[in-house]
Amino acid sequence: MKHELVLVLDFGGQYNQLIARRVRECGVYCEVKPYTTPLSELKAMNPIGIIFTGGPNSVYLNTSPQVDPEIFTWGIPILGICYGCQLMAHSLGGLVTPAQEDTAREYGKTTTYYDTSCKLFAGLPAEGISWMSHGDYMAKVPQGFALVGHTEMCPNAAIADESRGFYGVQYHPEVNHTEHGVAMIRNFLYEACHAKGDWTMGDYCKSAIAAVREKVGDGKVLLALSGGVDSSVAAALLAEAVGKQLTCVFVDHGLMRLNEGDEVEAAFSKWDINFVRVDAETRFLLKLAGESDPETKRKIIGEEFIRVFEEESKKIGAVDFLAQGTIYPDVIESGAGDAETIKSHHNVGGLPDFVDFKDIIEPLRMLFKDEVRQLGRELGLPEYLVSRQPFPGPGLAIRIIGDITKEKADTLRLADFIFREEIAKAGEDKNLNQYFAVLTNTRSVGVMGDGRTYDYTLALRAVTTADFMTADWARIPYDVLDKISVRIVNEVPGINRIVYDITSKPPATIEWE
CATH class of the missing domain: 3.40.50.880 (Class I glutamine amidotransferase (GATase) domain)
Incomplete structure (x- = not known):
């Protein structure tokens, strides 16, 4: 249409x-x-x-x-x-x-x-x-x-x-x-302009399904599935369009949140799709070792994702298309032509020059985040999946400032889990659109027991937003922040200081890197 x-x-x-x-x-x-x-x-x-x-x-x-x-x-x-x-x-x-x-x-x-x-x-x-x-x-x-x-x-x-x-x-x-x-x-x-107002998500859903069917024909599609909102909606749309011609590959790069890999596998094992989980933690951490530049991190992750998918496609046999859950803000922020690059998204600006697929399919490429959620509802996805807060494709790699190690990832995983758990206990999760922890590269002096510590500073980030193009920092109650701070410092080794990010977008972005 x-x-x-x-x-x-x-x-x-x-x-x-x-x-x-x-x-x-x-x-x-x-x-x-x-x-x-x-x-x-x-x-x-x-x-x-x-x-x-x-x-x-x-x-x-x-x-x-x-x-x-x-x-x-x-x-x-x-x-x-x-x-x-x-x-x-x-x-x-x-x-x-x-x-x-x-x-x-x-x-x-x-x-x-x-x-x-x-x-x-x-x-x-x-x-x-x-x-x-x-x-x-x-x-x-x-x-x-x-x-x-x-x-x-x-x-x-x-x-x-x-x-x-x-x-x-x-x-x-x-x-x-x-x-x-x-x-x-x-x-x-x-x-x-005398517009008729013909832009509805129901119409978009039908036209997107038809466009995918026409492009794919009898070919096979490999979807990069992260378990987030975007890739989940892309999976539902592609499943509706091409059914068993679709294989969803979930790459566990070792940079997911606590228990998230198991949760993704459990959620999609109930679907009538071909689902493959690849444990790739070691290879990703080796590729990222010693790298601290955020743009380089994204590009390393983008290329390694592609290489994993290429390997999996060979196991499946004759895969024609790579599908991704790229959305419009990803495209805009990654820059095009004379546009300034705010940050390269691993599934847009982070793609390598050579990709061993016939073509790339991005059925959500022209949609904003809230439109993706609307599309998910049109496709019958459960609300808990549609309403899930965003998690970046590079995962914790861009929430660890500086170089990345397994120890840092494990530290951030636990701290982030405590933050999210206490937010949910306080009922604040209903008021926030995105919230997460960032392990900074700053170390400072502290005192625990009677001893001196010299450990990492953890930053907490929470925002409210309608469209993720602009966002306001969230006013989390002080007593909730206090509980979070006390728990993290006492339960997570290697962290002795907590700070809270009170910067809106713009001038900041939601993520730190």
């Missing part, structure tokens, strides 16, 4: 993936493309609308990202957000300048007034809080544009040329801080 498409052109802003998520929440499919994507490629995708994202640059500088003005001749509605708004103004004959001291420059929550006769604000209150983050100012808006939003400091917080379907806002409607921001995006989609 061919879905209506809205393109999100990425100019380097921190909320760009959140914009895409908001569009999909409104029932419209969208994809994020770098601003450098050739116009011919964008036009061939036949979008019903385009959104220009924010970005850290100033449009009037020669080095800043620009857009070919031809895009404004396509007759397609365009919404510019923050930098995207200023880029639209700059490209169409307006004037953007640095904001003067104490005027027009705005950051944070700002009372904003809207012209509700504009399609962007139809049916919404005429006043609300918006999230501003701009140091430049539209000194002159292009001909044909009307001022449809203002603040006390900025007369042109929102502009529109409704005859051409062009809209620009200086604030960020995609963030939760902006009141009715999602409704504004929905108005752009349905009032300006």
